[in-house]
Amino acid sequence: MPAARRPHHPSTLEQIFALVERCGPRSTHISQELGLTMGQVTGVKRRHRERWNKAVAVYEENGGISPTLSSRTTLRPNEEITQHERGDGLELRSYSERIKTVEDLLEHIDADLNLYEVSQSEATKNEVVTKNPETGAITVTEYFRVWVRLSKKQGSHLLEAAQAMLAAALRERTGPLVLTEPKEISGIWQVIPIADPHFGKYSWRGTTGYEDYDLVLARQVVLGSATELMRRGDRAYQPSRRTLAFLGDVFHYDTPHGTTTGGTPLERDGRMPKMVDVATDTILELIEQSAATCPTDVLFVRGNHDEALTTLLQKTVSTVFRSHPRITVDTSHTHRKYLFHDGTLLGFTHGDKARKRLPSLMPFEARAHWIATRYCEYHSGHTHAMRAEYSRPAETIDGVLVRVAPALCPPDDWHADHGFVGALRAMESFFYRPGGGLLGQHLASPEFLPPDR
Numbered sequence: 001m002p003a004a005r006r007p008h009h010p011s012t013l014e015q016i017f018a019l020v021e022r023c024g025p026r027s028t029h030i031s032q033e034l035g036l037t038m039g040q041v042t043g044v045k046r047r048h049r050e051r052w053n054k055a056v057a058v059y060e061e062n063g064g065i066s067p068t069l070s071s072r073t074t075l076r077p078n079e080e081i082t083q084h085e086r087g088d089g090l091e092l093r094s095y096s097e098r099i100k101t102v103e104d105l106l107e108h109i110d111a112d113l114n115l116y117e118v119s120q121s122e123a124t125k126n127e128v129v130t131k132n133p134e135t136g137a138i139t140v141t142e143y144f145r146v147w148v149r150l151s152k153k154q155g156s157h158l159l160e161a162a163q164a165m166l167a168a169a170l171r172e173r174t175g176p177l178v179l180t181e182p183k184e185i186s187g188i189w190q191v192i193p194i195a196d197p198h199f200g201k202y203s204w205r206g207t208t209g210y211e212d213y214d215l216v217l218a219r220q221v222v223l224g225s226a227t228e229l230m231r232r233g234d235r236a237y238q239p240s241r242r243t244l245a246f247l248g249d250v251f252h253y254d255t256p257h258g259t260t261t262g263g264t265p266l267e268r269d270g271r272m273p274k275m276v277d278v279a280t281d282t283i284l285e286l287i288e289q290s291a292a293t294c295p296t297d298v299l300f301v302r303g304n305h306d307e308a309l310t311t312l313l314q315k316t317v318s319t320v321f322r323s324h325p326r327i328t329v330d331t332s333h334t335h336r337k338y339l340f341h342d343g344t345l346l347g348f349t350h351g352d353k354a355r356k357r358l359p360s361l362m363p364f365e366a367r368a369h370w371i372a373t374r375y376c377e378y379h380s381g382h383t384h385a386m387r388a389e390y391s392r393p394a395e396t397i398d399g400v401l402v403r404v405a406p407a408l409c410p411p412d413d414w415h416a417d418h419g420f421v422g423a424l425r426a427m428e429s430f431f432y433r434p435g436g437g438l439l440g441q442h443l444a445s446p447e448f449l450p451p452d453r
Protein backbone atom coordinates (compact mmCIF):
# COMPACT_ATOMS: atom_id res chain seq x y z
CA MET A 1 0.00 0.00 0.00
CA PRO A 2 1.58 3.28 -1.04
CA ALA A 3 2.46 5.75 1.68
CA ALA A 4 0.04 8.61 2.04
CA ARG A 5 1.29 11.97 0.80
CA ARG A 6 2.10 14.34 3.59
CA PRO A 7 0.16 17.57 3.05
CA HIS A 8 2.05 20.83 2.77
CA HIS A 9 2.13 22.95 5.88
CA PRO A 10 -0.44 25.73 5.55
CA SER A 11 2.22 28.40 6.00
CA THR A 12 4.16 27.00 3.02
CA LEU A 13 1.04 27.05 0.86
CA GLU A 14 0.38 30.66 1.84
CA GLN A 15 3.94 31.60 0.95
CA ILE A 16 3.66 29.92 -2.44
CA PHE A 17 0.40 31.62 -3.39
CA ALA A 18 1.60 34.99 -2.07
CA LEU A 19 4.70 34.68 -4.24
CA VAL A 20 2.60 33.76 -7.29
CA GLU A 21 0.41 36.83 -6.75
CA ARG A 22 3.42 39.09 -6.42
CA CYS A 23 5.98 37.65 -8.88
CA GLY A 24 4.10 35.32 -11.22
CA PRO A 25 3.69 31.58 -11.69
CA ARG A 26 7.23 30.63 -12.72
CA SER A 27 7.90 27.33 -10.87
CA THR A 28 11.69 27.63 -10.97
CA HIS A 29 11.57 31.07 -9.39
CA ILE A 30 9.20 29.90 -6.63
CA SER A 31 11.30 26.86 -5.81
CA GLN A 32 14.49 28.92 -5.60
CA GLU A 33 12.86 31.65 -3.53
CA LEU A 34 11.31 29.29 -0.93
CA GLY A 35 13.91 26.52 -0.96
CA LEU A 36 11.53 23.88 -2.37
CA THR A 37 12.00 21.28 -5.08
CA MET A 38 10.37 21.67 -8.47
CA GLY A 39 8.30 18.56 -7.69
CA GLN A 40 6.87 20.16 -4.55
CA VAL A 41 5.85 23.31 -6.42
CA THR A 42 4.36 21.28 -9.27
CA GLY A 43 2.42 19.18 -6.75
CA VAL A 44 0.88 22.28 -5.16
CA LYS A 45 0.00 23.60 -8.60
CA ARG A 46 -1.72 20.27 -9.53
CA ARG A 47 -3.62 19.67 -6.27
CA HIS A 48 -4.67 23.31 -5.73
CA ARG A 49 -5.37 24.25 -9.34
CA GLU A 50 -8.30 26.56 -8.60
CA ARG A 51 -6.44 28.58 -6.01
CA TRP A 52 -3.30 28.64 -8.17
CA ASN A 53 -5.29 30.13 -11.06
CA LYS A 54 -6.77 32.77 -8.76
CA ALA A 55 -3.27 33.76 -7.64
CA VAL A 56 -2.15 34.03 -11.27
CA ALA A 57 -5.17 36.21 -12.02
CA VAL A 58 -4.21 38.54 -9.15
CA TYR A 59 -0.67 38.74 -10.53
CA GLU A 60 -1.95 39.69 -13.99
CA GLU A 61 -4.44 42.23 -12.61
CA ASN A 62 -1.57 43.94 -10.74
CA GLY A 63 0.46 44.53 -13.87
CA GLY A 64 1.53 41.10 -14.96
CA ILE A 65 4.98 40.89 -16.46
CA SER A 66 6.39 44.31 -15.58
CA PRO A 67 5.33 47.97 -15.22
CA THR A 68 7.05 48.62 -18.55
CA LEU A 69 5.68 45.59 -20.41
CA SER A 70 1.95 44.97 -20.44
CA SER A 71 0.14 41.74 -21.34
CA ARG A 72 -2.50 42.05 -24.08
CA THR A 73 -4.46 38.88 -23.34
CA THR A 74 -5.31 36.73 -20.35
CA LEU A 75 -3.18 33.63 -20.01
CA ARG A 76 -4.80 30.24 -19.82
CA PRO A 77 -4.08 27.70 -17.08
CA ASN A 78 -0.67 26.01 -17.50
CA GLU A 79 0.64 29.02 -19.48
CA GLU A 80 3.47 31.18 -18.15
CA ILE A 81 5.30 34.34 -19.22
CA THR A 82 8.25 35.73 -17.26
CA GLN A 83 10.56 38.67 -17.74
CA HIS A 84 13.84 39.51 -15.96
CA GLU A 85 16.46 42.21 -16.34
CA ARG A 86 19.83 40.91 -17.53
CA GLY A 87 22.53 43.58 -17.52
CA ASP A 88 21.29 46.41 -19.72
CA GLY A 89 18.71 44.20 -21.45
CA LEU A 90 15.72 41.93 -20.81
CA GLU A 91 15.18 38.17 -20.87
CA LEU A 92 11.70 36.90 -21.76
CA ARG A 93 10.32 33.35 -21.52
CA SER A 94 6.90 31.98 -22.39
CA TYR A 95 5.19 28.58 -22.17
CA SER A 96 1.92 28.76 -24.06
CA GLU A 97 -0.44 27.22 -26.60
CA ARG A 98 -0.89 30.44 -28.55
CA ILE A 99 2.50 32.14 -28.30
CA LYS A 100 4.41 30.08 -30.85
CA THR A 101 7.11 32.39 -32.21
CA VAL A 102 9.45 35.15 -31.11
CA GLU A 103 7.24 37.65 -32.92
CA ASP A 104 4.17 36.39 -31.02
CA LEU A 105 5.92 36.90 -27.68
CA LEU A 106 7.16 40.40 -28.54
CA GLU A 107 3.69 41.40 -29.72
CA HIS A 108 2.03 39.87 -26.65
CA ILE A 109 4.12 41.90 -24.17
CA ASP A 110 4.14 45.02 -26.36
CA ALA A 111 7.95 45.23 -26.37
CA ASP A 112 9.39 48.63 -27.28
CA LEU A 113 11.46 47.79 -30.37
CA ASN A 114 12.52 51.41 -30.72
CA LEU A 115 14.59 50.88 -27.57
CA TYR A 116 15.42 47.16 -27.76
CA GLU A 117 16.55 44.67 -30.38
CA VAL A 118 16.59 40.86 -30.32
CA SER A 119 20.11 39.59 -29.61
CA GLN A 120 19.27 35.89 -29.00
CA SER A 121 16.13 33.76 -29.30
CA GLU A 122 14.83 30.20 -29.38
CA ALA A 123 11.42 28.62 -29.97
CA THR A 124 10.59 24.92 -29.39
CA LYS A 125 7.43 22.82 -29.32
CA ASN A 126 6.37 19.87 -27.15
CA GLU A 127 3.17 17.83 -26.87
CA VAL A 128 1.29 17.17 -23.65
CA VAL A 129 -0.94 14.08 -23.57
CA THR A 130 -3.88 14.02 -21.15
CA LYS A 131 -6.57 11.39 -20.53
CA ASN A 132 -10.12 12.12 -19.48
CA PRO A 133 -10.67 9.94 -16.38
CA GLU A 134 -14.39 9.63 -17.09
CA THR A 135 -14.48 8.96 -20.83
CA GLY A 136 -10.97 7.70 -21.37
CA ALA A 137 -10.53 10.07 -24.30
CA ILE A 138 -6.95 11.02 -25.10
CA THR A 139 -6.16 14.69 -25.80
CA VAL A 140 -2.89 15.90 -27.27
CA THR A 141 -2.10 19.59 -26.64
CA GLU A 142 0.78 21.43 -28.27
CA TYR A 143 2.72 23.82 -26.03
CA PHE A 144 5.45 26.16 -27.25
CA ARG A 145 8.45 27.40 -25.32
CA VAL A 146 9.85 30.73 -26.55
CA TRP A 147 12.94 32.41 -25.14
CA VAL A 148 14.12 35.89 -26.18
CA ARG A 149 16.97 38.09 -25.00
CA LEU A 150 16.55 41.79 -25.77
CA SER A 151 19.47 44.21 -25.75
CA LYS A 152 19.33 47.98 -25.80
CA LYS A 153 19.95 49.30 -29.28
CA GLN A 154 23.31 50.90 -29.99
CA GLY A 155 22.84 54.64 -29.75
CA SER A 156 19.73 54.55 -27.56
CA HIS A 157 21.71 56.59 -25.03
CA LEU A 158 21.48 59.49 -27.48
CA LEU A 159 17.84 59.87 -26.47
CA GLU A 160 18.96 60.60 -22.89
CA ALA A 161 21.60 62.98 -24.19
CA ALA A 162 19.08 64.81 -26.38
CA GLN A 163 16.71 65.12 -23.43
CA ALA A 164 19.48 66.61 -21.28
CA MET A 165 20.37 69.09 -24.04
CA LEU A 166 16.73 70.10 -24.39
CA ALA A 167 16.44 70.60 -20.62
CA ALA A 168 19.51 72.85 -20.66
CA ALA A 169 18.19 74.76 -23.68
CA LEU A 170 14.87 75.50 -21.98
CA ARG A 171 16.41 76.51 -18.64
CA GLU A 172 16.34 80.20 -17.85
CA ARG A 173 19.89 81.54 -17.82
CA THR A 174 21.27 84.65 -16.20
CA GLY A 175 23.62 87.04 -17.94
CA PRO A 176 23.79 90.27 -19.92
CA LEU A 177 20.64 89.96 -22.00
CA VAL A 178 20.43 93.67 -22.94
CA LEU A 179 21.99 94.15 -26.36
CA THR A 180 24.58 96.89 -26.76
CA GLU A 181 25.78 98.09 -30.15
CA PRO A 182 29.52 98.37 -30.91
CA LYS A 183 30.84 101.90 -30.53
CA GLU A 184 31.99 101.89 -34.13
CA ILE A 185 32.08 99.58 -37.13
CA SER A 186 35.72 98.64 -37.17
CA GLY A 187 35.62 95.66 -39.50
CA ILE A 188 37.79 93.66 -37.07
CA TRP A 189 37.04 89.95 -36.73
CA GLN A 190 37.58 88.30 -33.34
CA VAL A 191 37.96 84.49 -33.34
CA ILE A 192 37.99 82.42 -30.13
CA PRO A 193 38.92 78.77 -30.69
CA ILE A 194 37.59 76.62 -27.81
CA ALA A 195 39.47 73.34 -28.02
CA ASP A 196 39.16 70.21 -25.90
CA PRO A 197 37.28 71.41 -22.79
CA HIS A 198 36.44 67.72 -22.05
CA PHE A 199 33.32 68.25 -19.93
CA GLY A 200 32.99 65.08 -17.85
CA LYS A 201 36.73 64.51 -17.42
CA TYR A 202 37.90 63.76 -13.90
CA SER A 203 41.37 64.58 -12.55
CA TRP A 204 42.50 64.44 -8.93
CA ARG A 205 45.76 66.06 -7.91
CA GLY A 206 46.34 63.30 -5.37
CA THR A 207 47.21 60.87 -8.20
CA THR A 208 48.22 63.20 -11.06
CA GLY A 209 50.26 65.81 -9.18
CA TYR A 210 48.45 68.54 -11.14
CA GLU A 211 45.21 70.51 -10.82
CA ASP A 212 41.81 69.00 -10.04
CA TYR A 213 39.17 68.90 -12.77
CA ASP A 214 35.48 67.96 -12.81
CA LEU A 215 32.19 69.27 -14.21
CA VAL A 216 32.01 72.26 -11.84
CA LEU A 217 35.60 73.30 -12.56
CA ALA A 218 35.13 72.78 -16.31
CA ARG A 219 32.21 75.20 -16.34
CA GLN A 220 34.18 77.75 -14.32
CA VAL A 221 37.30 77.76 -16.51
CA VAL A 222 35.46 77.71 -19.86
CA LEU A 223 33.07 80.52 -18.96
CA GLY A 224 35.74 82.49 -17.13
CA SER A 225 38.37 82.30 -19.89
CA ALA A 226 35.98 82.99 -22.78
CA THR A 227 34.29 85.88 -20.95
CA GLU A 228 37.69 87.45 -20.21
CA LEU A 229 38.71 87.23 -23.88
CA MET A 230 35.42 88.75 -25.07
CA ARG A 231 35.79 91.65 -22.61
CA ARG A 232 39.33 92.32 -23.77
CA GLY A 233 38.19 92.28 -27.39
CA ASP A 234 35.32 94.69 -26.73
CA ARG A 235 37.60 97.10 -24.88
CA ALA A 236 40.61 96.99 -27.21
CA TYR A 237 39.22 96.37 -30.70
CA GLN A 238 35.42 96.74 -30.65
CA PRO A 239 35.07 93.89 -33.22
CA SER A 240 32.24 93.95 -35.72
CA ARG A 241 32.16 90.14 -35.87
CA ARG A 242 33.03 87.39 -33.40
CA THR A 243 33.38 83.65 -34.00
CA LEU A 244 33.18 81.01 -31.28
CA ALA A 245 34.80 77.90 -32.80
CA PHE A 246 34.39 74.69 -30.80
CA LEU A 247 37.19 72.45 -32.07
CA GLY A 248 36.01 69.07 -30.75
CA ASP A 249 36.09 67.03 -27.55
CA VAL A 250 33.57 69.27 -25.85
CA PHE A 251 32.47 66.07 -24.10
CA HIS A 252 34.97 63.69 -22.54
CA TYR A 253 33.05 60.55 -23.48
CA ASP A 254 30.37 59.53 -25.96
CA THR A 255 28.62 56.44 -24.54
CA PRO A 256 26.77 55.54 -21.32
CA HIS A 257 29.64 53.15 -20.51
CA GLY A 258 32.11 56.04 -20.28
CA THR A 259 34.01 55.39 -23.51
CA THR A 260 35.09 57.57 -26.42
CA THR A 261 33.38 57.22 -29.79
CA GLY A 262 35.94 54.57 -30.69
CA GLY A 263 35.36 52.60 -27.46
CA THR A 264 38.31 53.65 -25.26
CA PRO A 265 37.26 53.49 -21.56
CA LEU A 266 37.82 56.65 -19.51
CA GLU A 267 37.58 57.90 -15.95
CA ARG A 268 34.70 60.34 -15.71
CA ASP A 269 32.83 62.74 -13.47
CA GLY A 270 29.09 62.08 -13.31
CA ARG A 271 26.62 60.26 -15.55
CA MET A 272 26.05 61.13 -19.19
CA PRO A 273 22.85 63.25 -18.76
CA LYS A 274 24.59 65.34 -16.09
CA MET A 275 27.66 65.89 -18.30
CA VAL A 276 25.48 66.87 -21.28
CA ASP A 277 23.32 69.18 -19.15
CA VAL A 278 26.27 71.13 -17.69
CA ALA A 279 28.16 71.42 -20.99
CA THR A 280 25.11 72.48 -23.01
CA ASP A 281 24.02 75.05 -20.44
CA THR A 282 27.56 76.51 -20.31
CA ILE A 283 27.86 76.80 -24.09
CA LEU A 284 24.43 78.38 -24.53
CA GLU A 285 25.23 80.95 -21.84
CA LEU A 286 28.57 81.74 -23.47
CA ILE A 287 26.95 82.28 -26.90
CA GLU A 288 24.34 84.60 -25.41
CA GLN A 289 27.05 86.65 -23.69
CA SER A 290 28.93 87.04 -26.96
CA ALA A 291 25.85 88.09 -28.95
CA ALA A 292 24.99 90.73 -26.34
CA THR A 293 27.98 92.83 -27.49
CA CYS A 294 28.80 91.57 -30.99
CA PRO A 295 27.23 89.63 -33.90
CA THR A 296 28.42 86.06 -33.40
CA ASP A 297 29.00 82.98 -35.55
CA VAL A 298 29.17 79.57 -33.91
CA LEU A 299 30.67 76.43 -35.39
CA PHE A 300 31.37 72.92 -34.12
CA VAL A 301 33.73 70.26 -35.44
CA ARG A 302 33.59 66.72 -34.08
CA GLY A 303 36.38 65.35 -31.90
CA ASN A 304 37.61 61.81 -31.49
CA HIS A 305 36.00 61.62 -28.03
CA ASP A 306 32.49 62.86 -28.88
CA GLU A 307 31.41 62.49 -32.50
CA ALA A 308 27.81 61.56 -31.66
CA LEU A 309 27.22 64.07 -28.86
CA THR A 310 28.76 66.95 -30.83
CA THR A 311 26.25 66.32 -33.62
CA LEU A 312 23.42 66.54 -31.08
CA LEU A 313 24.94 69.66 -29.51
CA GLN A 314 25.18 71.42 -32.88
CA LYS A 315 21.54 70.64 -33.62
CA THR A 316 20.46 71.88 -30.20
CA VAL A 317 22.36 75.18 -30.50
CA SER A 318 21.13 75.83 -34.04
CA THR A 319 17.54 75.17 -32.95
CA VAL A 320 17.71 77.41 -29.88
CA PHE A 321 19.15 80.36 -31.84
CA ARG A 322 17.51 79.81 -35.24
CA SER A 323 15.61 83.12 -35.03
CA HIS A 324 18.23 85.18 -33.19
CA PRO A 325 19.18 88.25 -35.26
CA ARG A 326 22.82 88.30 -34.10
CA ILE A 327 23.72 84.60 -33.93
CA THR A 328 24.57 82.38 -36.92
CA VAL A 329 25.26 78.68 -36.42
CA ASP A 330 27.11 76.57 -39.01
CA THR A 331 24.91 73.48 -39.48
CA SER A 332 27.18 71.48 -41.80
CA HIS A 333 28.64 68.16 -40.59
CA THR A 334 32.08 68.10 -42.24
CA HIS A 335 35.28 67.38 -40.31
CA ARG A 336 36.81 70.60 -41.66
CA LYS A 337 34.97 73.93 -41.87
CA TYR A 338 35.93 77.32 -43.32
CA LEU A 339 35.01 80.96 -42.70
CA PHE A 340 36.00 84.02 -44.72
CA HIS A 341 36.10 87.66 -43.64
CA ASP A 342 37.43 90.55 -45.72
CA GLY A 343 40.57 88.90 -47.10
CA THR A 344 41.14 86.38 -44.29
CA LEU A 345 40.30 82.68 -44.76
CA LEU A 346 40.31 80.40 -41.72
CA GLY A 347 39.97 76.63 -41.52
CA PHE A 348 38.80 74.77 -38.42
CA THR A 349 39.28 71.10 -37.54
CA HIS A 350 39.84 68.91 -34.49
CA GLY A 351 43.29 67.89 -35.68
CA ASP A 352 43.17 64.11 -35.40
CA LYS A 353 42.67 63.52 -39.13
CA ALA A 354 44.62 64.62 -42.22
CA ARG A 355 46.89 66.93 -40.21
CA LYS A 356 49.77 66.86 -42.71
CA ARG A 357 47.42 67.54 -45.63
CA LEU A 358 45.49 70.50 -44.16
CA PRO A 359 47.26 73.29 -46.13
CA SER A 360 46.81 71.45 -49.43
CA LEU A 361 43.13 70.77 -48.72
CA MET A 362 42.20 74.40 -48.08
CA PRO A 363 42.39 75.63 -51.72
CA PHE A 364 40.11 72.78 -52.86
CA GLU A 365 37.60 72.73 -50.01
CA ALA A 366 37.31 76.55 -49.78
CA ARG A 367 37.86 77.34 -53.47
CA ALA A 368 34.99 79.87 -53.49
CA HIS A 369 37.05 82.20 -51.25
CA TRP A 370 40.57 81.16 -52.18
CA ILE A 371 40.94 83.65 -55.04
CA ALA A 372 40.10 86.58 -52.71
CA THR A 373 42.22 85.37 -49.78
CA ARG A 374 45.22 87.43 -48.68
CA TYR A 375 45.84 85.66 -45.38
CA CYS A 376 44.92 82.14 -44.27
CA GLU A 377 45.29 79.94 -41.22
CA TYR A 378 44.03 76.68 -39.77
CA HIS A 379 42.91 76.35 -36.14
CA SER A 380 43.02 72.85 -34.66
CA GLY A 381 43.16 71.14 -31.27
CA HIS A 382 43.46 67.50 -30.15
CA THR A 383 47.02 67.50 -28.74
CA HIS A 384 46.30 69.94 -25.85
CA ALA A 385 49.58 71.75 -26.62
CA MET A 386 49.85 75.27 -28.04
CA ARG A 387 52.09 75.64 -31.08
CA ALA A 388 52.13 76.77 -34.72
CA GLU A 389 53.22 74.38 -37.45
CA TYR A 390 53.98 75.00 -41.09
CA SER A 391 53.43 72.13 -43.43
CA ARG A 392 56.04 71.29 -46.04
CA PRO A 393 56.12 74.32 -48.38
CA ALA A 394 54.60 74.00 -51.85
CA GLU A 395 53.93 76.54 -54.54
CA THR A 396 50.17 76.81 -54.15
CA ILE A 397 49.98 76.32 -50.37
CA ASP A 398 53.01 78.15 -49.02
CA GLY A 399 52.07 80.41 -46.13
CA VAL A 400 49.13 78.45 -44.74
CA LEU A 401 49.74 78.40 -40.99
CA VAL A 402 48.35 75.51 -38.92
CA ARG A 403 47.78 76.50 -35.31
CA VAL A 404 47.24 74.03 -32.46
CA ALA A 405 45.10 75.47 -29.68
CA PRO A 406 45.80 74.84 -25.99
CA ALA A 407 43.32 73.07 -23.74
CA LEU A 408 41.88 74.20 -20.41
CA CYS A 409 41.76 70.76 -18.81
CA PRO A 410 44.71 69.42 -16.75
CA PRO A 411 46.20 65.93 -17.25
CA ASP A 412 44.26 62.97 -15.88
CA ASP A 413 45.81 59.76 -14.52
CA TRP A 414 46.58 58.31 -17.97
CA HIS A 415 48.28 61.45 -19.26
CA ALA A 416 50.21 61.91 -16.01
CA ASP A 417 51.37 58.26 -15.95
CA HIS A 418 52.62 58.49 -19.54
CA GLY A 419 54.31 61.86 -19.06
CA PHE A 420 52.02 63.97 -21.25
CA VAL A 421 52.17 66.93 -18.86
CA GLY A 422 53.41 70.51 -18.70
CA ALA A 423 51.25 72.09 -21.42
CA LEU A 424 49.88 75.54 -20.61
CA ARG A 425 46.19 75.51 -19.68
CA ALA A 426 44.77 78.37 -21.69
CA MET A 427 42.32 79.72 -24.27
CA GLU A 428 43.37 82.07 -27.07
CA SER A 429 41.68 84.81 -29.06
CA PHE A 430 42.76 86.15 -32.47
CA PHE A 431 41.93 89.47 -34.15
CA TYR A 432 42.02 89.83 -37.94
CA ARG A 433 42.24 93.19 -39.69
CA PRO A 434 40.05 94.41 -42.58
CA GLY A 435 41.68 93.52 -45.89
CA GLY A 436 43.25 90.36 -44.46
CA GLY A 437 45.92 89.58 -41.90
CA LEU A 438 46.45 88.97 -38.21
CA LEU A 439 46.15 92.10 -36.08
CA GLY A 440 46.75 90.65 -32.61
CA GLN A 441 46.05 87.86 -30.20
CA HIS A 442 45.24 87.51 -26.51
CA LEU A 443 45.49 84.60 -24.10
CA ALA A 444 43.51 83.75 -20.97
CA SER A 445 44.52 81.09 -18.47
CA PRO A 446 42.73 79.77 -15.35
CA GLU A 447 45.86 80.66 -13.39
CA PHE A 448 45.62 84.35 -14.32
CA LEU A 449 41.88 85.03 -14.38
CA PRO A 450 40.66 87.99 -12.31
CA PRO A 451 39.39 87.05 -8.82
CA ASP A 452 35.72 87.67 -9.75
CA ARG A 453 35.92 85.05 -12.46
